[in-house]
Amino acid sequence: MSFTLAQITDTHLLANPDADLRxxxxxxxxxxxxxxxxxxxxxxxxxxxxxxxxxAAGAYQQLVEAIAPLQLPTFWLPGNHDRxxxxxxxxxxxxxxxxxxxxxxxxxxxxxxxxxxxEARYGEGRLSRETLEWLEAELQSQRHLPTLxxxxxxxxxxxIDWLDLxxxxxxxxxxALVERHPQVRAIVFGHVHLELHRQRGTTHFYxxxxxxxxxxAGDFQMRSPGYRLLTLHPDGTHxxxxxxxxxxxxx
Numbered sequence: 001m002s003f004t005l006a007q008i009t010d011t012h013l014l015a016n017p018d019a020d021l022r023x024x025x026x027x028x029x030x031x032x033x034x035x036x037x038x039x040x041x042x043x044x045x046x047x048x049x050x051x052x053x054x055x056a057a058g059a060y061q062q063l064v065e066a067i068a069p070l071q072l073p074t075f076w077l078p079g080n081h082d083r084x085x086x087x088x089x090x091x092x093x094x095x096x097x098x099x100x101x102x103x104x105x106x107x108x109x110x111x112x113x114x115x116x117x118x119e120a121r122y123g124e125g126r127l128s129r130e131t132l133e134w135l136e137a138e139l140q141s142q143r144h145l146p147t148l149x150x151x152x153x154x155x156x157x158x159x160i161d162w163l164d165l166x167x168x169x170x171x172x173x174x175x176a177l178v179e180r181h182p183q184v185r186a187i188v189f190g191h192v193h194l195e196l197h198r199q200r201g202t203t204h205f206y207x208x209x210x211x212x213x214x215x216x217a218g219d220f221q222m223r224s225p226g227y228r229l230l231t232l233h234p235d236g237t238h239x240x241x242x243x244x245x246x247x248x249x250x251x
Contacts (some may be wrong), residue, residue: 002106002232002234003105003232004094005045005110005229006229006230012210013053024212027169037111040070045070045075050152050191060086070189071229074096074097075097076098076110077114077115078098080152082115097112098112099114108232110149110150111150114131115153116152123191136227143183146183148184151189152189152213154168154191155168155174155175155187158192158207163215182201184203185204186206209225209226209228227242
């Protein structure tokens with residue numbers, strides 16, 4: 001059977017669920033987007049980082065309270081705005097599963113990577129040597145299974161100069177590794193706050209709109225928040241589409 005993941009990213013939740021961040025109530029926006037996601041009856045949720053603007057416990061508690069009643073398997077990654085120790089304490093099994101992890105989704109595998117660079121100056125990311133070695137070993141061990149990789153930072157160019165300064169620093173090492181493993185069919189990421197599709201060989205790379213502010217043509221503009229649906233089919237193919245929530249747009 002196919003498995004549909006709903007990617008929700010860059011929620012930038014605040015400790016106060018009703019507070020505004022640059023003119024947008026990120027808590028309300030997240031809850032509205034999540035209610036739209038549920039209408040599609042996905043098989044699981046994929047949260048690709050920057051879930052809390054300042055890493056506050058209250059922000060992660062909002063996630064738990066909103067998602068737990070859905071009883072959907074939920075996979076998460078840290079972003080550069082998150083606090084990983086708190087995430088691990090509050091977003092825990094059996095409902096939540098965080099990076100690094102290798103998960104079976106039907107005939108597919110999902111590999112979760114942590115791309116956060118603790119000493120980053122501007123929000124850039126990096127995949128550690130240990131992470132790349134782990135990824136190589138996982139891909140070597142299951143070469144026959146189609147694979148989806150998820151990380152927070154983008155490993156491919158967006159074409160927006162300032163945004164590409166804060167991508168994965170060692171993206172070339174990551175891309176070279178992926179190219180050795182053709183079973184990697186898709187790679188999804190957050191961080192960019194925009195819909196994006198790139199392709200290298202047979203591997204597709206997907207950026208996702210945020211549930212908060214959007215990036216358009218290099219500027220933060222108050223456009224419609226959104227999410228991505230990604231369906232993994234048993235034959236190793238996938239299909240995907242981005243959905244927006246227009247009523248949340250701010251002029």
